[in-house]
Amino acid sequence: MKTRLQKIIADAGLASRREAERWIEEGKVRVNDQVVTQLGSLADPAKDRIQVNGKPIPRHQEPAYLILNKPTSCLTTTNDDKRGRTTVMEFVRVVQTRVFPVGRLDYNTQGLLLFTNDGALSKKLLDPRYGVKRTYKVKVSGVPNEKTLKRLARGVHLEDSQFKPIEAKVQRASGKNCFLILTLTEGKNRHIKRVCEHIGHPVIKLQRTHFGGLNLTGLPLGACRFLSPKEIKALKQLVAKEPAPIKVRRKKRAGK
Secondary structure, X not given: OOEEHHHHHHHOOOOOHHXXXXXXXXXXXXXXXXXXXXXXXXXXXXXXXXXEOOEEXXXXXXXXXXEEEEOOOXXXXXXXXXXXXXXXXXXXOOOOOOOEEOOOOOOOOEXXXXXXXXXXXXXXXXXXXXXXXXXXXXXXXOOOXXXXXXXXXXXXXXXXXXXXXXXXXXXXXXOOEEEEEEEEOOOOOOHHHHHHHHOOOOEEEEEEEEEOOEEOOOXXXXXXXXXXXXXXXXXXXXXXXXXXXXXXXXXXXXXX
């Protein structure tokens, strides 16, 4: 049965669907020896010969799930860095099958990063409609007051983006700085750094401590481990129900 190329690549565990789309646009995907660059192109994984970066995609892979305690100065990408910088894939070589990171952490952000080859689960975990929580320990400049914390709880609107409400509390003060515990259900580009800078408390250090019920207990920086069957089941249960509907904000009519 013919299916969208990006879905075939994601389901094969080679990358997330978004990254698969980028590979297609960059001409890295061939179907029956023909380069395909058009998003939405269809193929039959049972009949067509599909290659990514010159290598045929695997027909079937056993599902794999693991977490990494990502260090700083490390890129979240499945590709080799042209500048020779360290990537997260160098820390998960223990896995025999190919996996990809679920979402990303910035170069200088450390903490919990989930890996899998389950494209369908990855997509749901990253979909804000399912409300999967991510928790961060954030060292910021200054100490936010109650008014500022309530502002985060209402959601922050920037010129080019609307950020959903963030649960925020001060963990402890440290001189002129403090540590915040922030919990959110979406992960936009430079999300926390942009929001904290907007409220006047720039980020000094950022660590993700939890993702969807998973945590870093007993996992040293730079180490990874496979999830237990119980953890995998709990992760899937988070996205088992129908997602919450998207709320559409209606524009006010002129004169009202």
